């Protein structure tokens with residue numbers, strides 16, 4: 467019974483949110499109506515240097531770009547709350563970063579990184595050396611010599627350049643579901659057990675809702691990633707596209723919200739290392755991400771205003787009257 471009420475309550479909250487979007491026609495990009503909290507996660511930090519270039523480290527570039535990005539978001543969308551997983555040269559554990567994002571009820575997770583590619587190792591012959599060797603055994607043993615080429619190896623810097631934006635791999639969506647399940651807003655409430663009793667996260671109703679959320683987050687993450695890459699391409703960055711990856715992007719799976727990881731450029735390419743370390747480069751990167759975010763918010767708004775919501779409101783509507791009673795009871799009981 468308690469589980470049933472709990473699930474229906476989630477449905478009710480979703481319906482209330484959905485219907486308030488549908489009713490409200492006033493466009494306000496960046497207002498609380500679409501999203502309210504953005505989490506920025508500068509990759510690496512502290513003893514984790516990330517990739518290393520000729521003269522700079524990934525962790526420092528991640529932080530510099532992230533701080534500029536946050537500043538620009540606040541300027542463009544004053545009503546958005548911007549939170550950072552780190553603002554100094556420290557290393558928060560990955561699960562702590564995810565916990566921070568989930569605990570602060572982030573609506574979006576932007577993870578900033580710098581890419582690196584191994585360059586080619588080329589060898590050239592710089593001379594020859596004579597080496598002695600023996601063949602045969604006993605009386606037929608003979609001493610021989612041969613000329614062996616001597617090489618000098620040089621590591622050529624990698625020519626890889628450009629930006630790519632990652633979303634978590636679709637094949638790993640079980641992990642995202644788990645994050646969604648574990649972070650259902652109600653489960654973060656104080657007195658949760660007291661109010662809702664023991665919730666079975668394996669219950670079909672609960673899993674159905676989590677799946678719905680997971681799909682919605684995937685679609686949103688992919689859309690945002692696409693908008694961001696479009697902006698990079700417009701300013702002439704080499705567009706390495708939106709990619710899915712399951713390794714090294716654990717935070718993307720662990721955050722119960724749409725999330726993207728931007729690999730801003732290649733520190734292994736000397737030209738790109740200069741760009742990544744320059745004021746102009748960092749500002750350009752931040753501005754591209756902000757324009758991508760702006761398009762994403764407009765897309766979300768339009769989707770919500772035209773009723774293109776990602777939930778089946780008809781099903782939800784049926785349970786409404788019953789749920790109002792449940793909700794009122796919940797309000798009374800939590801007083």
Ligand SMILES: [Zn+2]
Pocket residue numbers: 509510516517524579580
């Ligand atoms: Zn990195």
